[in-house]
Amino acid sequence: MSYLQLPEGKELDFVAIGRLCIDLNANEINRPMEETMTFTKYVGGSPANICIGMSRLGMKTGFIGKVANDQMGRFIVSYLERNGIDTTNVVTDRTGAVTGLAFTEIKSPTDCSILMYRERVADLLLETGEVLEEVVAKTKVLLISGTALAKSPSREAVFLTLDYAKKHGAKIIFDLDYRPYTWTSNEETAIYYNLAAEKCDVIIGTREEFDMMEQFEKGQRDDRTTASKWFSYQAEIVIIKHGKEGSIAYTQDGESHTASSFPAKVIKTFGAGDSYAAGFIYGLMNGWTVEKSMEFGSAAAAIVVSSHSCSDAMPTAEQVRDYMVRCNNGEIVAS
Numbered sequence: 001m002s003y004l005q006l007p008e009g010k011e012l013d014f015v016a017i018g019r020l021c022i023d024l025n026a027n028e029i030n031r032p033m034e035e036t037m038t039f040t041k042y043v044g045g046s047p048a049n050i051c052i053g054m055s056r057l058g059m060k061t062g063f064i065g066k067v068a069n070d071q072m073g074r075f076i077v078s079y080l081e082r083n084g085i086d087t088t089n090v091v092t093d094r095t096g097a098v099t100g101l102a103f104t105e106i107k108s109p110t111d112c113s114i115l116m117y118r119e120r121v122a123d124l125l126l127e128t129g130e131v132l133e134e135v136v137a138k139t140k141v142l143l144i145s146g147t148a149l150a151k152s153p154s155r156e157a158v159f160l161t162l163d164y165a166k167k168h169g170a171k172i173i174f175d176l177d178y179r180p181y182t183w184t185s186n187e188e189t190a191i192y193y194n195l196a197a198e199k200c201d202v203i204i205g206t207r208e209e210f211d212m213m214e215q216f217e218k219g220q221r222d223d224r225t226t227a228s229k230w231f232s233y234q235a236e237i238v239i240i241k242h243g244k245e246g247s248i249a250y251t252q253d254g255e256s257h258t259a260s261s262f263p264a265k266v267i268k269t270f271g272a273g274d275s276y277a278a279g280f281i282y283g284l285m286n287g288w289t290v291e292k293s294m295e296f297g298s299a300a301a302a303i304v305v306s307s308h309s310c311s312d313a314m315p316t317a318e319q320v321r322d323y324m325v326r327c328n329n330g331e332i333v334a335s
């Protein structure tokens with residue numbers, strides 16, 4: 001059975017809104033940040049990575065966001081454009097805000113962390129008046145991500161965009177992408193995450209992210225109970241990710257669907273969720289089953305965790321298919 005009946009006659013397949021920033025990934029891997037001397041610069045930010053992933057997979061994409069009026073901001077916009085992403089609604093800050101920087105520390109394939117520089121970042125200054133309704137009107141799918149809800153005015157800009165999406169019939173996907181450093185309190189986080197999730201057709205998050213959203217709910221919560229809550233709102237599909245253990249999707253009809261992870265020679269784990277989302281959404285938008293879409297997303301994730309970057313490593317559909325064949329032939333084994 002296929003899900004997500006997409007609207008017809010739209011110019012764009014996919015538009016994402018939110019964080020556009022810079023990842024500085026350690027070149028000297030398997031050591032702490034204190035001993036890291038050089039970094040490679042990439043475009044970063046979860047919704048940006050997903051959008052780049054969708055574009056690499058051949059979808060017609062656009063982005064809604066705000067960049068700093070500096071060399072970093074211009075680097076981001078030109079990278080998006082080189083990747084075929086419509087930047088009509090990427091606005092430039094005029095208040096002296098800066099680009100968010102994520103320095104990644106790769107101590108080992110399983111011990112990675114991110115050191116964030118996010119004071120007065122441009123992406124959180126996107127205003128309601130800067131969101132172009134006509135851009136939202138021309139997409140089949142809108143993706144929102146949690147970090148953009150962390151502060152005003154970006155928070156209101158996202159809620160307005162959700163209204164536009166609903167008005168114009170776009171399907172809405174929420175990648176929870178919870179980054180604690182951007183928020184001021186757990187209560188505030190849970191409340192805004194829940195308010196947004198109520199309006200979404202597909203919700204994708206890790207068990208820990210759903211736990212954060214359920215902090216006011218009493219009793220033990222399992223994945224099915226978590227997912228069921230959202231079917232009484234708008235959701236058609238809820239996916240709960242469990243890292244290397246794989247993922248489980250629940251659908252409105254009461255079914256569940258599982259996917260295992262693919263073997264990978266892991267360099268670092270971040271970016272797994274973004275590439276998984278891109279692969280999964282691509283499958284769903286092509287009318288594939290939930291299982292097949294999850295499998296494709298999992299293979300895309302294995303490719304990205306085996307690479308140095310998140311955005312730049314996003315695979316084409318051909319690369320994902322090739323990876324799956326090589327895994328099935330036993331040519332790729334886990335590190």
Ligand SMILES: Nc1ncnc2c1ncn2[C@@H]1O[C@H](COP(=O)(O)OP(=O)(O)OP(=O)(O)O)[C@@H](O)[C@H]1O
Nearest residue numbers: 241242243244246247261264270271272273298301
């Ligand atoms: N070590 C790994 N090896 C292979 N695949 C992996 C690994 N870790 C994650 N994946 C794949 O990526 C998917 C999403 O990973 P995960 O549950 O870690 O999401 P996430 O926490 O959102 O990722 P991120 O670290 O990017 O925030 C998993 O379902 C799995 O298919």
Ligand SMILES: O=C(O)C[C@@H](O)[C@H](O)C(=O)CO
Nearest residue numbers: 023044045046102270271310
């Ligand atoms: O902004 C961040 O939190 C880091 C991202 O830029 C990075 O690309 C990442 O964590 C991918 O999920």
